[in-house]
Amino acid sequence: MSRQPPPNPAMDVLLRTLDLKRVEKSLFRGESPQVGWQRVFGGQVIAQALVAATRTVGADRFVHSLHAYFVLPGDPSVPIVYDVETIRDGGTFATRRVVAVQHGKPIFFMTASFQVDEPGFEHQTAMPDVPPPESLPDEAEMRATLLAKAPEPIRAYWERPRPIELRPLSFDRYLSGRRQAPRQDVWMRTTGPVPEDRGLRAAVLAYLSDMTLLDTALAAHGTSIFDRSLQIASLDHAMWFHRPAPLDDWLLYSQDSPCTSGGRGLTRGGIFSRSGTLVASVAQEGLIRKKAKG
Structure with a gap:
């Protein structure tokens, strides 16, 4: 059933984070919330880049796909500049390329x-x-x-105020250390209201699409993103938007990982509304390697 969630400070922070400042016609600047992270969350960069691209197309055109690469970690202490290039404006389709820049270098493109x-x-x-x-x-x-008895990194992550509430069907993968099937289902919902703006709602969906994915690949190896002996990072991210995102109720993020090899893990996901409608499909490859011993 749908609901109108009460205002939530964490959700308000996300909405402010996605409200980019227009510097020039196709140039935008975004800030990152100061929550103690060493690098910018990848979902934030995807969502901000999508907001920037959306603001350069006609109001009658809506995102149906994006393909992105993470080049360098984002620095949360300084703004990110998003440079949008118009590739094509056709009768039905429009294509945009976005480059995110920090410290004079591209950190992401989409x-x-x-x-x-x-x-x-x-x-x-x-x-x-x-x-x-x-x-x-x-x-x-x-x-x-x-x-209650989880290691500190796991407690810190799951207890942090967030704009997206997560309810995994199984929490065992984070605590047991056992090898498990490389698939998982996670219920997700926003923790506060999101305006009735289709472009903004697509950006929020893109934000949450980067959550929990790489853990699906790691489950097959009896570990998780909280393993400090591993170097883990998103490398690329692709997303297809099939239908408008209903953000007034729970979404089911059903994920699987068909392969890990070469220090990389591939994951896929389908995002469903509670009623069973497939809203979006996602694919991501991430870096998964043992850290070098110093």
């Missing part, structure tokens, strides 16, 4: 394609049959039970 809404064939894969989010521990219950 190509996004926008389309005027039109009718056509429709089909989709079925949403997995999983327990509803209400049957899973909420954040307070996780703190009281699952996180």
